[in-house]
Structures are given as structure tokens and as C-alpha cells.
Amino acid sequence: MEMTVVDVPERSRYEVSADGEVIGFSAYHLIAEGVLALPHVEVEPAFEGQGVASELMRRSLDHIRERHLKVVPICPFARAFLEKNPDYADLVHEG
Secondary structure: OOEEEEHHHHHHHEEEEEEEEEEEEEEEEEEOOOOOEEEEEEEOHHHOOHHHHHEEEEEEHHHHHHHOOOOEEOHHHHHHHHHHHHHHHHHHHOO
């Protein structure tokens, strides 16, 4: 499945699409200068268990890194993803 992930700042979220249909999102909001909270990750039930949420997190975090931001993973999925992927540990805000 070919997926596209885009930042949709007016909705404060990254959206993942397949075949032009939004199938999931990762919400965010600014909690301090340069720090984004990640409160919620959601994937349509028909696409669960197919790696969609992980790919969404990976691409979102890559974009966040490019913007030189840090994150506070509030969502249990985001926390688990960051724990399992230590190459993103530098993005976690310690404070």
C-alpha cells in the first residue's frame, strides 16, 4: 500500500492517506516554544495492524526533526513507538 503523510497545520495534525483517502492522523499542539505535544494517534479500523500508525509516526517525527522541534509523547502509541525506536530519542523533550 502506498501511503502519503502530510502536515496539516490548520488542523494541528499529520494525516496519512492511501489512494487519496485519509486513513489516519497524529494530532499535535504547541505546548512551549519548539515543543509539540503528541496527544493522539488514530488509524481507521480497516487499516489497523498494517503498519500504518508506525509509518505515520516515522514520517511525522522525521518532519518534526527537520523543523528542529522536540516532542512530548502523551499518546500511549506515540510513547511506545519512541521507546521501540531509539533513533528518535533525541526528539523527546526532557523538561
